[in-house]
Amino acid sequence: MADRSDPHGKTYWLDDPRNVDRLVHGFYVICGLLVAIDIFVPKHGPFAIEHIYGFYGIFGFVACVALVLIAKQLRRILMRPEDYYDR
Amino acid sequence: MIAEFSPGLILIVGGLVAPLFPARVRPFLMVFLPLVAFAYLLTLSHGEFGQLQMMGLSLVTLRVDKLSLLFGYVFLLAAFVGGIYAIHVRDTVQHVSGLIYAGSALGAVFAGDLVTLFVFWEGIAIASVFLIWASRNERAIRAGMRYIIVQLGSGILLFGGLLIHYRYTGALGFNTMELASPGAALILLAFGIKCAFPLLHNWLPDAYPEATVTGTVLLSSFTTKVAVYALARGFSGTEILVPIGAAMTAFPIFYAVIENDLRRVLAYSLNNQLGFMVVGIGIGTELAVNGAVAHAFADILFKGLLFMSMGAVLFRVGTVKGSELGGLYKSMPWTAGFCLVGAASISAFPLFSGFVTKSMIITAAMEGGYFWTWIVLLFASAGVFHHAGIKIPYFAFFAHDSGKRCREAPGHMLVAMAIAATGCIGIGSLPWLFYQLLPFKADYMPYSSDHVVGQVQLLFLSALAFTLLMRTGIYPPELRSTNLDSDWLYRRLGRTVALSIGEGAGALWNSCASALIQCSRSLFGGLKRYHGSGGVLARTWATGSMAFWATLMLAAYLILTHL
Numbered sequence: 001m002a003d004r005s006d007p008h009g010k011t012y013w014l015d016d017p018r019n020v021d022r023l024v025h026g027f028y029v030i031c032g033l034l035v036a037i038d039i040f041v042p043k044h045g046p047f048a049i050e051h052i053y054g055f056y057g058i059f060g061f062v063a064c065v066a067l068v069l070i071a072k073q074l075r076r077i078l079m080r081p082e083d084y085y086d087r
Numbered sequence: 088m089i090a091e092f093s094p095g096l097i098l099i100v101g102g103l104v105a106p107l108f109p110a111r112v113r114p115f116l117m118v119f120l121p122l123v124a125f126a127y128l129l130t131l132s133h134g135e136f137g138q139l140q141m142m143g144l145s146l147v148t149l150r151v152d153k154l155s156l157l158f159g160y161v162f163l164l165a166a167f168v169g170g171i172y173a174i175h176v177r178d179t180v181q182h183v184s185g186l187i188y189a190g191s192a193l194g195a196v197f198a199g200d201l202v203t204l205f206v207f208w209e210g211i212a213i214a215s216v217f218l219i220w221a222s223r224n225e226r227a228i229r230a231g232m233r234y235i236i237v238q239l240g241s242g243i244l245l246f247g248g249l250l251i252h253y254r255y256t257g258a259l260g261f262n263t264m265e266l267a268s269p270g271a272a273l274i275l276l277a278f279g280i281k282c283a284f285p286l287l288h289n290w291l292p293d294a295y296p297e298a299t300v301t302g303t304v305l306l307s308s309f310t311t312k313v314a315v316y317a318l319a320r321g322f323s324g325t326e327i328l329v330p331i332g333a334a335m336t337a338f339p340i341f342y343a344v345i346e347n348d349l350r351r352v353l354a355y356s357l358n359n360q361l362g363f364m365v366v367g368i369g370i371g372t373e374l375a376v377n378g379a380v381a382h383a384f385a386d387i388l389f390k391g392l393l394f395m396s397m398g399a400v401l402f403r404v405g406t407v408k409g410s411e412l413g414g415l416y417k418s419m420p421w422t423a424g425f426c427l428v429g430a431a432s433i434s435a436f437p438l439f440s441g442f443v444t445k446s447m448i449i450t451a452a453m454e455g456g457y458f459w460t461w462i463v464l465l466f467a468s469a470g471v472f473h474h475a476g477i478k479i480p481y482f483a484f485f486a487h488d489s490g491k492r493c494r495e496a497p498g499h500m501l502v503a504m505a506i507a508a509t510g511c512i513g514i515g516s517l518p519w520l521f522y523q524l525l526p527f528k529a530d531y532m533p534y535s536s537d538h539v540v541g542q543v544q545l546l547f548l549s550a551l552a553f554t555l556l557m558r559t560g561i562y563p564p565e566l567r568s569t570n571l572d573s574d575w576l577y578r579r580l581g582r583t584v585a586l587s588i589g590e591g592a593g594a595l596w597n598s599c600a601s602a603l604i605q606c607s608r609s610l611f612g613g614l615k616r617y618h619g620s621g622g623v624l625a626r627t628w629a630t631g632s633m634a635f636w637a638t639l640m641l642a643a644y645l646i647l648t649h650l
Binding site for chain 2: 010012014015024027028030031034035037038041042043044045046047050054055056057058059060061063064065067068069070071072074075077078079080081082083084085086
């Protein structure tokens, strides 16, 4: 990984893609655990939808995927060259 | 007592005399004067002071209660931290305008009547624009010009509203208003412009990223938060604010996802956070208003912290474009760490400030039965984590290594960031101490098991979405671009319309003028032809020919009489 190392010769722990993979896999496990413990948490909110198993997790995931996909499509309409207003 | 005056005057007078101080001392005024003003605040007791009689109006220049004190404390903290952050600056314009700006914001929140509010409102507008112009480049000057037009427009609306209000009610006090009362709609519109309501918002992402490294930090603290204060004071419980605020939380995050300039991303996320506050004010219950002003307090710290970290990147690297950055954690580990604290706070991670303030607003929405508002707020909470919590630190400090190497941010910037970061963690970890500052008695408990688990689930699975989209390459890359927003209406459409009207008028004028010239030319040409020298009617005749014609006529007459 010569191109990723520091010009001063120092390599960082995150420079190794295997370490990044380890982090990401650990993160997947934490996400799974978080959804798993949902069953032990008593819910108090007034809205019925909130009492669905894993509601917040599912909502967060779906919301963010939707956000990114919509924003990506918005680029087709909204994106202009950087000097658009200067011309 | 006569000695009671608005604490804002300490900073404003300090700003006015700042040029008289030696250049080496001048930057320290912004650190020292907020401390003086803070000591003065501590001596004040609740009540209305500083009454002035002017042109038959009685003004209250200093109203002290829990609401104004809360904003007073946080504005002084923001000025103090901003002052430390800017100690390296050797630009008198920024020192003077920064002090007057902070002082005007302080004066506005302690204003007890609408006229005093108006005076400081305009002070905020005029002083702040110099922080944008101080960048001294073409883009900043143009953006500042657009900014000041909008800000002064807000001032004019406020002035119109207060005149109508005074004409019909005879009262000038700045208290809760009914939207239906005369003038109140204009005043709400004036507040709405400064609070960046949807479609009135564009001055914010347009101008803030063009200000100086240190100027943006101050800008993010004062203008919009004065507007939040004004809304909380004047329009608490105004139902229309709920949908307005909900829209504000949602639409800027789409822009934040595709924006490349990371300070502009933060400006959009500032707009989104203001939405939460506006929703809280609109709901209007004690819990909701407590949440709104608490969130304003927390936002000043975490948004200031995020702007400071991006400012430090701009200061060291010379750009904050996501497409140019990456891997900076190697060069600026402390800045990266502080940025992560700000990111965790704005995303409302447990133990960080956003968690204990935003949750009050969301709980109030649930208690009030605002189902769809609640859904939108949840969506915006996931979205803000996505763009401010992950995107900002990820593209600046991690992502692919841009190969850029620089020095860590200067020591004073790190100190300023450390103070703000401590505030973020302090509020989030010891909320019951912070809650005592709030205007209403708070018996709210943020750390319940369902709330903590729900919020952590929401955030982690949002991050999971980001991770998966990133690793599959679906996530849109950072691209150098301009994204059209409502400023397109006046920067492109309005400009095109104005230019084509100008061109049309010019063409009309030209054709009218040439037609007129054509007419007069043919008129004078005809006159010249008949009356000019050598013209038929101007010719001289010989006497002989006249005698000939006279004889001919007489002969014709003779013949005709004899026929």
